Amino acid sequence: MHKIMTEEERKVHRARIQRAIDSITPEEDAALTKAALDDPDTVLITSLTKRRPGRPIAAAPKMPVSIRLSPDVLDYYRSTGPGWQSRIDETLRKAAGLKKNA
Structure with a gap:
């Protein structure tokens, strides 16, 4: 079961994640990106949509x-x-x- 974080705990958590991201060097980032792209299980996401999984993308979507x-x-x-x-x-x-x- 997950503990519900307070707003202050969320801020601390986000700051910790941001520090970890900021500490990655360009070389490490390039190596991680290459490893991910070389992994056969990687699925490259090119766009995010709200469509339901398994539904085709319409050529002329309804408004x-x-x-x-x-x-x-x-x-x-x-x-x-x-x-x-x-x-x-x-x-x-x-x-x-x-x-x-x-």
Whole structure:
């Protein structure tokens, strides 16, 4: 079980970590970087996203918006289960005469 640190303990902990980072020489940093890149188990992270693991990255990601809908319309789509927001998107695309997303 982890002990919950106080704000003062967090500050001391962060300062200790920063001192350790600052004490690394450029040569040590280069050696550590090379060792990590040479390790076959290393996974290079090139970007961080909020997407859920296993979900594909969309070519044209949907944009979060706020929209006011009639209660009966909202109730209808929510009652259709998970994916109701995508079904609203499909209905709006059809109404606007837009092609279906791939």
